Structures are given as structure tokens and as C-alpha cells.
Amino acid sequence: MSSSATRSRRDGASSSEPTLHAPPPELLRLLARPARLVLTSHSNPDGDAVGSQIAMYRLLVAAGHRVTVWNLDPVPRHFRDFLADTPWHHGTEPPEELGGLEAVDLVVYMECPSRSRSGLAALERLPAVNIDHHLGNQLYGVVDWVVPASASVSQMALELARALSWPIDAVTAEALLLGLVTDTGSFRYSNSDPAAFRHAAELVALGASPERVAHHVYERRSIASVRLQQAMFSTLRLAAGGRVAVAWLTDEMFDSTAATGDDTEGFVESLRVLDGVEATALLRQIGDGEFKASLRSRGGVDVERVASRHGGGGHRNAAGCRLEGDAEDLAARLASELADAVDAASPGVS
Amino acid sequence: MSSSATRSRRDGASSSEPTLHAPPPELLRLLARPARLVLTSHSNPDGDAVGSQIAMYRLLVAAGHRVTVWNLDPVPRHFRDFLADTPWHHGTEPPEELGGLEAVDLVVYMECPSRSRSGLAALERLPAVNIDHHLGNQLYGVVDWVVPASASVSQMALELARALSWPIDAVTAEALLLGLVTDTGSFRYSNSDPAAFRHAAELVALGASPERVAHHVYERRSIASVRLQQAMFSTLRLAAGGRVAVAWLTDEMFDSTAATGDDTEGFVESLRVLDGVEATALLRQIGDGEFKASLRSRGGVDVERVASRHGGGGHRNAAGCRLEGDAEDLAARLASELADAVDAASPGVS
Structure with missing residues (x-):
């Protein structure tokens, strides 16, 4: 059991290298080998939970993993267009495609401070990877990567993709921007630090559209x-x-x-x-x-x-x-x- | 009369140098020599007009210029706290501190597509520097620096300060962030490009608070x-x-x-x-x-x-x-x- 609950340094504009929150080596090793994974998050998922899971699903599948996204709750209406072709399973019963929980190597929890917050008791006896930014995270994983200084978990997924040299397409970038925008209140909360803006710059350069994200999140009022x-x-x-x-x-x-x-x-x-x-x-x-x-x-x-x-x-x-x-x-x-x-x-x- | 109405390149995340919209050499030469300046913008000033003028006032004064900020209209209520100790004159009559228009070497127009848009006819016969991002700018200056690709004129002021190696304090940085935030609709409009986010990252690293800007602009509803x-x-x-x-x-x-x-x-x-x-x-x-x-x-x-x-x-x-x-x-x-x-x-x- 290793924990790397670290605070990132807040580097200034003089830094030429915007990488923050480096993922722990044991996490990189674990995800470098193809496996049967379940991806999940907390119940009543917010934009960061949804966005970081969409991105991780796409990145992990492209890297050769077999991945099932399984959450207690469905994707909220405003976030559905970001799913693209991500199959999102919800409910307390294991999705059929899993073919039983015995086949699962690892559960990857995104944005989930404790296992109980996922609302999926069936997953609790399986080995877990825990990627989160909540201060009170219960460090329940075989690897815990918890960075309270990170404004969003989506930014951590971006750092992970970078560290593993996984290519990031525009759909993935936009899902990550969804998480970053919603968790910073459209860059209005106090967690809107230089890293948040630098990560946004990178995601937009990769093809994410802030206008499209804002439209879905803020501009579809009934x-x-x-x-x-x-x-x-x-x-x-x-x-x-x-x-x-x-x-x-x-x-x-x-x-x-x-x-x-x-x-x-x-x-x-x-x-x-x-x-x-x-x-x-x-x-x-x-x-x-x-x-x-x-x-x-x-x-x-x-x-x-x-x-x-x-x-x-x-x-x-x-x-x-x-x-x-x-x-x-x-x-x-x-x-x-x-x-x-x-x-x-x-x-x-x- | 020289014009440098250029479109900036939109460089991707791979660029290690975030400088865009380089100011023309003749502008740098002109502002390097202390002078008697009037700073102005369009009537009914918005956040970018106000923010870019506050910043330029502070930068120019620190660089040895004598500067009078003179606009037709007062600063809107929501933006007043960003003024700090900037004296903001308004009205059609020349401010007393000018001691007559004969003493003025140069009028610096920020965010002003034509001279008439300032509403200050008295300034129209003086030599002008024209710093703007409007597509239809009338290029009325002895130097025109017009970059339609720039999301805000405040970002251009940031580039100018950099090019002249002028130090940028936290008050100046926050005024520039005000301009950037208001002209991108809090990073929701389509002009929220990688440069906008990179400039925001730099301003926040310099001490600007996105939370304070958002509070004044969006969170003081009567x-x-x-x-x-x-x-x-x-x-x-x-x-x-x-x-x-x-x-x-x-x-x-x-x-x-x-x-x-x-x-x-x-x-x-x-x-x-x-x-x-x-x-x-x-x-x-x-x-x-x-x-x-x-x-x-x-x-x-x-x-x-x-x-x-x-x-x-x-x-x-x-x-x-x-x-x-x-x-x-x-x-x-x-x-x-x-x-x-x-x-x-x-x-x-x-």
C-alpha cells in the first residue's frame, strides 16, 4: 500500500514546464500493463466525475485495457453530449458485459473520497486505484494518488496521460475541460490557479472548445x-x-x-x-x-x-x-x- | 504612418514560449522615451477598456511617463474597485491637471476602433497610438497595433509590458485579468483560445485573483x-x-x-x-x-x-x-x- 498524497508546488509564470502533480511511479507501472478494469466515481456524479471518467475510459481503452464504466447514477442531462461513444452503465447490479466480478483486475476510482461514496458495495472487495483531489480522501487504494491542490481530477488525468505518453484526442480533451470548468465554476472559484489555466490552454490547443462546454453546462436553461x-x-x-x-x-x-x-x-x-x-x-x-x-x-x-x-x-x-x-x-x-x-x-x- | 494590423499565430501546447501578438518595434521605440501622455478608450467603457487603461497607466507612470487618464464616461460601478489609485477623469472638458492640450505629446487609445468612439473631439488633432483588437479598426494612429485575433486588449498590454521589460505588479495584473475575463465572458466565448488561458495563468501567477474579479463582475447583484x-x-x-x-x-x-x-x-x-x-x-x-x-x-x-x-x-x-x-x-x-x-x-x- 503506497500513498502519495502530495501538495503540488504552485509555480509561477517563469516556469517553462507546466507539469504539476506528477503521478506516482507505481501508478504508471500498474496502468502500463493491459488489464480488466472497472472505472467509477461518486454517486450523483458532477462534471469532474463525468469528464474524468470519459477521458480515462478513452485513454485506457486506447492503451489496450478492457474497461467498463459503472456508476450508481446516470449521467446528468447537461453532460450527456460529452459521452461520445463511452458506454456508461449505472445501477447497483454489475453490468452484463463484465461477466462477473471475478474477471476484474482493478477498480479505478476517479474523484471518490471513499469507497462507500461510489454507492457500489459490490466493488469494495476488489483492489482499487484511487485518483482524487478531496482533502479528506480515505486512501483506500493499492495506489492512492490524491492531490488536494489540484482544482480538478480531470487535470490529474491529463497529467497521467502525459506521463504515460498516451495521445489525447479532441473528445478526450473536451471531457477533461468539462471537469476543469465545472470544478472551478468557470474559472471563478479560488482554486482557479495558474495550473488550472495552463491545463485549460493545453486542452483547448488539443481541440477542446470552451464555448461548447459552456453551452452545455450553462446555456441550456429550460x-x-x-x-x-x-x-x-x-x-x-x-x-x-x-x-x-x-x-x-x-x-x-x-x-x-x-x-x-x-x-x-x-x-x-x-x-x-x-x-x-x-x-x-x-x-x-x-x-x-x-x-x-x-x-x-x-x-x-x-x-x-x-x-x-x-x-x-x-x-x-x-x-x-x-x-x-x-x-x-x-x-x-x-x-x-x-x-x-x-x-x-x-x-x-x- | 505605419500599421501592423496582424493576426497572431495560434500556437499549440507544444510551444514553450507563450508570447503572441508581438508589439511593433516603432511602438516600443515611441514608449521607451518619457513623454506627456493622455490615455483613453471608447465611451461607455467595458471591462477591457477599463482594465487595459488602469494597467497601462500604472505601467507608463512607472516607466517615467506623465499620464492623464481621460474618458468621456465614468468607470461603471462593478469595475471601480480595480482602479486602486488610478485618477480617472471623465467628461468632455480637458482635466485641469493637463494644463492645456498643447503639452500633450501623444494620445494612447486602448480598445478604441475609431477616434470618434472616444467621444473626446478635443483629442482628435493630437498624434495617436492605437492599440486595439477590433476587426474594423480605422488605423488612425502614428502607430497602429491592431490584433483582431487577440481576445482582449488587456492581453496586448501584457505583451507590451513584457516586450519593454516593464515589471507587472499584482494590481496591474488584476486589472488586466478584469479585461481578459470580461471580454471572454469568463472564458465561455469562442475567443477563449490557448493564448487567453496562458495569459490568465501568467496574470494569476503575478498575483491577480480570478475569484476577486468574478466577485466584482458577476457577484454583486442588487x-x-x-x-x-x-x-x-x-x-x-x-x-x-x-x-x-x-x-x-x-x-x-x-x-x-x-x-x-x-x-x-x-x-x-x-x-x-x-x-x-x-x-x-x-x-x-x-x-x-x-x-x-x-x-x-x-x-x-x-x-x-x-x-x-x-x-x-x-x-x-x-x-x-x-x-x-x-x-x-x-x-x-x-x-x-x-x-x-x-x-x-x-x-x-x-
Whole structure:
């Protein structure tokens, strides 16, 4: 068992060699020999999980491996066009093409901080390669390559292809750009470091189109989504002098707008970007009198403490919890709790 | 009079030297000798006009020039924090600090396709340096450095600083990143080429923060803007089976939401990103029964022809015109004309 959970150096513009996050030699050795592989990631895959798997599938197959892509969940609508001819299996049952799990040499986990996060218990007794960038990765592999400093796992797949001298075609490059764009919020999050931009430059030079990626990820908004967001904003409640924003979504709002879960993409963000807002909550109905709250904050405002008070959890600036009651009452309670959190972060201001 | 309106080569990832768009030797010679300069750009300055001027001001002053930044219009609210200690003069009257136009050696125009676009007639008889990336630039300078292939003029300022070995501090780098981010739509437009990403990597390595730029440009949305957009979406009219979207904004909507012109940032885009929409129009009231229409389209759909029919103009995918009448009637008329434009672009589809 070897681990190489390393932080990359952040080299400046003077560096002529943009390679970061060099993959460990034992990983290169392992993947140099053709094998029967399963490729997977976490449940509810995001753009980086999808993009890095598409790319790895194409790279590994071209390198002579037999590869089955198997995830608990299907590919979200916005990412489907990036699949090209990648067969994406989903569900708890092993895909038929595997012909039994005994034949599998290795499971390659991309972007998966723990084995349980894949939701595929059947894979847990097989040897694993673990390629990830989550800080809390559980280092469960025969090889663990975990680089928290990497903005996306897709960039690590690019580095791996380079290290193994695997050629990268335009479809593969675009899948990797999908992962990089989604995990950096279109190069707007703080993880948008020089390496992220340099890797993007390389992928675009290889034929990836930032315009096409943006179109699929950000520019295919349904009318139902507009209607639902209209309804959401009509519930907007501000507190703490505009430093707290809370809103909600009920089943009735989904029904009357014919919107689905996919249509709420960007809703939490649309509250977070309001001028002056430091903490937000979006309540979403998940049952009769039951709601899921997504909490977001800026800087020192700790929403994890608010979430944990209700049995939830997360990180300081992004957390969640479940609540029971009436939407309006719950919104008022969360607004008050978030106002306290904002005050606690900057007691002199309010 | 020398012109170097050149297209840059688009070099691939294999190039170890990311320098593109080399500035002409006569420009380097001209700026190497300290002089009395006026720096300006087009009226209604965008992020690239503001960012490239802030950067050039700092670079030129550090290099020993006496520089006055003078534009017709003030810096838009979202960009003000990037000014740092740059004195930004605006209006038609020469700033007092100039002490008369006779003292001026040279006017440096950044991002200004013609002298008239600056709106400063007083400058038109002075010798000009013309640094721009507009295809139709009128080459009005004693030196013209026009690179249509450059995604932003800010990148050209970066190349200039490099060519002159001028040191670039973090404030300057961030102003340049502002220009690059805004002119590429946060790296989502088709001009997001390898050079754009490589320049971004360099600016971030120099201390620019993509997160801070995004915060100022995209994440300071007023509540009034939300309310106004709610009102705009309530006017949304679809045509041609959802391939055309038209909406309007009236004075009454501005009044009832307490919104201003700044608050409409992103509104045209919010129509353009609707799934399936190929052509859009946003009408905005500019007087009693008078409207300005902003038209946008994708691919082969020609909205310039629609605009020119009403005495307006622009480009194939972005045009504008003025119209007189009732908002709802005008929207219906534009929807019908845009439906024809969509049909003309793909006659077999509808």
C-alpha cells in the first residue's frame, strides 16, 4: 500500500514546464500493463466525475485495457453530449458485459473520497486505484494518488496521460475541460490557479472548445427553470440588513411550473451572488412538511454550525440539513440563525 | 504612418514560449522615451477598456511617463474597485491637471476602433497610438497595433509590458485579468483560445485573483436587479416553437423596482441561454413610446438584417435598433421577424 498524497508546488509564470502533480511511479507501472478494469466515481456524479471518467475510459481503452464504466447514477442531462461513444452503465447490479466480478483486475476510482461514496458495495472487495483531489480522501487504494491542490481530477488525468505518453484526442480533451470548468465554476472559484489555466490552454490547443462546454453546462436553461426561479425569488426574505438571504421551493411550485430537480441548477448560487449577502439558505421540500436546506456563506461566516444544530453538516461555507415544518416558518428561523452567524463573524458591523 | 494590423499565430501546447501578438518595434521605440501622455478608450467603457487603461497607466507612470487618464464616461460601478489609485477623469472638458492640450505629446487609445468612439473631439488633432483588437479598426494612429485575433486588449498590454521589460505588479495584473475575463465572458466565448488561458495563468501567477474579479463582475447583484428581471421574465414571449424569445423593460418597471441601467447587466444573456432559443430580442424603453432593441442569435441566424430593417445595425449574432410603438406590439413584431430569421437560417427545421 503506497500513498502519495502530495501538495503540488504552485509555480509561477517563469516556469517553462507546466507539469504539476506528477503521478506516482507505481501508478504508471500498474496502468502500463493491459488489464480488466472497472472505472467509477461518486454517486450523483458532477462534471469532474463525468469528464474524468470519459477521458480515462478513452485513454485506457486506447492503451489496450478492457474497461467498463459503472456508476450508481446516470449521467446528468447537461453532460450527456460529452459521452461520445463511452458506454456508461449505472445501477447497483454489475453490468452484463463484465461477466462477473471475478474477471476484474482493478477498480479505478476517479474523484471518490471513499469507497462507500461510489454507492457500489459490490466493488469494495476488489483492489482499487484511487485518483482524487478531496482533502479528506480515505486512501483506500493499492495506489492512492490524491492531490488536494489540484482544482480538478480531470487535470490529474491529463497529467497521467502525459506521463504515460498516451495521445489525447479532441473528445478526450473536451471531457477533461468539462471537469476543469465545472470544478472551478468557470474559472471563478479560488482554486482557479495558474495550473488550472495552463491545463485549460493545453486542452483547448488539443481541440477542446470552451464555448461548447459552456453551452452545455450553462446555456441550456429550460423555461420551466425560469418559471421556478421566478417563484423562488417571490419567496425571497432578507435579514440582518441584507446580509442574509433565504428562499424556498415547495412541491406545489415544482408542480405549477412543471420543473424538475435538474431545473434548480444555479439557484443556490443566484442567492449567494446578491450584493451584500454573506449567508444564504435555500429550502427545498422533500416530503410532506419536510425540507432540505442548502446553506452557503462567504469568508468567516460559519454555516456548518447552523446546519449541525439541525443534525446536518458540511463545511464552513457550504453545509446542509433537514428540517420539518412550514416553509415560511422554517425560512424565518434559518434567517434568524444565519443572522446570528453573520454577527458572530463580524460582531462590530451590524 | 505605419500599421501592423496582424493576426497572431495560434500556437499549440507544444510551444514553450507563450508570447503572441508581438508589439511593433516603432511602438516600443515611441514608449521607451518619457513623454506627456493622455490615455483613453471608447465611451461607455467595458471591462477591457477599463482594465487595459488602469494597467497601462500604472505601467507608463512607472516607466517615467506623465499620464492623464481621460474618458468621456465614468468607470461603471462593478469595475471601480480595480482602479486602486488610478485618477480617472471623465467628461468632455480637458482635466485641469493637463494644463492645456498643447503639452500633450501623444494620445494612447486602448480598445478604441475609431477616434470618434472616444467621444473626446478635443483629442482628435493630437498624434495617436492605437492599440486595439477590433476587426474594423480605422488605423488612425502614428502607430497602429491592431490584433483582431487577440481576445482582449488587456492581453496586448501584457505583451507590451513584457516586450519593454516593464515589471507587472499584482494590481496591474488584476486589472488586466478584469479585461481578459470580461471580454471572454469568463472564458465561455469562442475567443477563449490557448493564448487567453496562458495569459490568465501568467496574470494569476503575478498575483491577480480570478475569484476577486468574478466577485466584482458577476457577484454583486442588487435586489432591484432581481426584481427587474422578475418583471422582465413576466413579459417573456416565445415564438417559432421556442427558438425565439422576446421580452421587454418599461420605464414603469424600472420605477416600481427602483432599478437603474446598471441593474440590467446580464439580462440579454439570460434570454440567450434559454434551452432551444436561437434568436432573442430585449426591448428597453428609452422615451415615451420609444424603445431600444438588443438582438442576439446563435450560429447562422442573422439578426443584423432584422436590425437594419429598422434603421439599426451591428453584427450577424449581435445587433440593435430603435423602434416606436407599444411594447407588446413591438415584441410581437420582433418575434415574428426573428422567427423568419431563424427559418431562413435552417429552412428545413421548423
